[in-house]
Amino acid sequence: MSEPLLDIRNLTIGFRAYGQYRRVLHDVSLSVGQGERVSLIGQSGSGKTVTMRTIIGTLPMPPGEVESGSIQYDRSSLLDLNKIERNKLKGTGISIVLQDPMLSFNPVLTIGRQMDDIVRYGDARLGQSRSRDARRRHIIDTLDKVQLSDGDRILDSYPMMLSGGMRQRVLIGMALLNKPRLLIADEPGTALDVTTQDEILALLNRLVAQEGLSLLLITHNLGVVREMADRIYVMDKGRIVEHGTREAIFNAPQDDYTKRLMAAVPPLYGPDVVTITNDKTAPKPAIAIEAVSKDFTSRSGIFNQHKTEHRAVDSVSINVAQGDIFGLAGESGSGKTTLAKMTLGLIDPTEGRIEIDGQDVGQTRGTADFRKLIQIVYQNPGSSLNPRRTITDQIAVPLKFTGHESTRIKTRVCELLEMVDLPADMANMYPHELSGGQKQRVAIARALSVNPRILVLDEPTSALDVLVQSTVIDLLHRLRAEFDLTYLFISHDLSLMRNFCNRVGVMLRGQIVEEGPVADVFGTPQHAYTRALLSAIPVTTDAAEALKPKVSKEERGAVLNRSTAIGG
């Protein structure tokens, strides 16, 4: 292969903070060839974002310091360029697609204004200028490339008027405006639903091929990498632990870390899939949801005179048997969280009734008996734990309000910490002193403190890295066996659900479109939406890819919102 477009050699970077120096990148070498797709994978905190920021020159220095190493881009050394020369490369040489399509826009300016600025400044850096109309034509052409055909309307819209998928497309379009040669994509589409993410990845792949771009993809998702990379670099704790072609890494990983990473990803199909069963037979269901609906009313107008009803949950009926791990799958806005909140008695259903262990939620909620029956583990332990209270204080809250004596509470807290495999000396720490996985264990301990029979798990692992996720999932399995628990598991991660649950229900716009044992729903999905959802999931092996259900374009179009048109 000819000379690489981007060549990082032995880059070592450190940060100076609070009088301490710590190295975050150790001797990192990485290259991207002309027209090549390269992926950098690693867990949060592995240093991949620091690497990216150093390439594009937005790493704050100080506190950042480049100790040694070089970055060559197209025969010039990026670290030695002066500010003006380096700025010339921004957008025109190297361009970036950021992770969050909402935070990347200024909410008070139209899309057109923001894109026009990019073209104008890009032109100015290159010493050229174009008329306003010429710029607009160029922008609309670029939007066409990212399959946004309604260019004029999009340019006059504000960011909040577009869907997440469209914003991500506009963001990619922005990156392409000044015809870069290297595109850096930082976790593209991870903030979006899986079906939209699938479209975005396909789009990126097509653009790279059509425009002859080089792509540096930064991600933690191995499935995405398999679809998007020719070569792969694996990063751990600031070091490149392994690199090679996609085939080499996926088929024969050498490094221990890579192997562990691969093993931790729950498989969607194939021989490694674990099927959980529930062999308990109990006469009455743990949770019985009967024809439950929920309407939300939003008011608008100066005197709140206009009422708009929005049906979040539409006559849903589910029975969760004792000992089940029932998975509630669906994309954002499908109503799964609303359903969970009604189950917990936090909001009232508009119609229908929910029974927990044979008792009506409407009547028993708020009582100590109800709290001893059902508890919840939230998605983000950063938010569900009070940052200003110690671990003991937080775990003790449910105990205190179910009439435990204060002397008993202390021993119970120690017991609970042991149950979730946390050392007892964490009892007096504050949440910020714990890692994400440890925090989630504390949240689980708190939920279990009053010995509930049912746990609602609201995406309990989605904020965690995949290696940590697998340990938390193992813990949940163990606790279920030990304490006879029933789980209602809410998630959008179907791969995880396949291996964690014994029954699943798939929600679409407030309705359950398909429900049944995992093996059936994943093996022979009946509803077009389930098939569309499953086929969009990035998997890590070719075998799994072949086993994914096929879905025709028409079917997809019928069940999914398109991310390419306004109001679609």
Next chain:
Amino acid sequence: MSAPEMIDAKAQRSLTSRQMAMYRFTRNPAALIGALIVVSVVIAAIFAPWLAPSPESAGSFVDFRNRHMAPSWDNVMGTDNVGRDIFSRVLFGYRVSLGLVVGVLGVAVPLGVVLGLVAGYFGGWTETIVMRFTDIMLALPPLAMALAITAVLSPNLVNAMIAITLLWWTWHTRLIYRIVKAQMNEDYVEAAKLAGASHFHIMFRELLPNCISAIAVKISLDAGFVILFGASLSFLGLGIQPPTPDLGTMVATGAEYMPEMWWQAVMPGLAILYAILGFNLLGDGLRDMLDVEL
């Protein structure tokens, strides 16, 4: 997550948050100076009878032979129109000022914080009533209100305190209300409700700890303003009455002898400046240290 945040999160694991806060504080010379000034003012106030070169100057002491003396080694800040040592009176003046601060903030802060917690936590009608009443109080011009109140109640230290307190709690209500409103979206509040926690528990055990740093910063910034406000009232003759040594009253009396005998107004004025500067620097330093937005 951006790079600096990532590093902060990492650093947190090796340094405790208290260590980091202390690091930020000690790297901030202004904050250190502010802390020293505040400590010196507090010491001056507490030990005024022992520190003052002529403690009798604090009262209705008269020494006409030594009146209108310019600053010298005997009287570092000069003497006033009846021959009292201004430096001694300033030290005793700090007593009155700090007494005012403690009295005002001791009532206004708890009142404001509780109202803010209640309004933010319960929402609905409670929120509407509390916050609209707060808005009405905020709409009244503070100095004019204080003047009206002290004029009606007869001017003295206690009434000045009452007047300032009545106006001061509103700021704390709004501050706490805003923080609580933001915290209510956090899952830990819902988790506490699901755990069966009482309203009292959620407000004072869960939400209040998250307001403490903001309250601390606000108090230290407030202290300076309360001193200033009290001095303004006294200057206008509606605050503390002579012979109680009060910085505002001293400026007012001294102003009659400007500009020839400048020290009589300027020295107490500088004393006010010194105390307020100290509290403000300390407040700014605390704000950086505890990383709160006001």
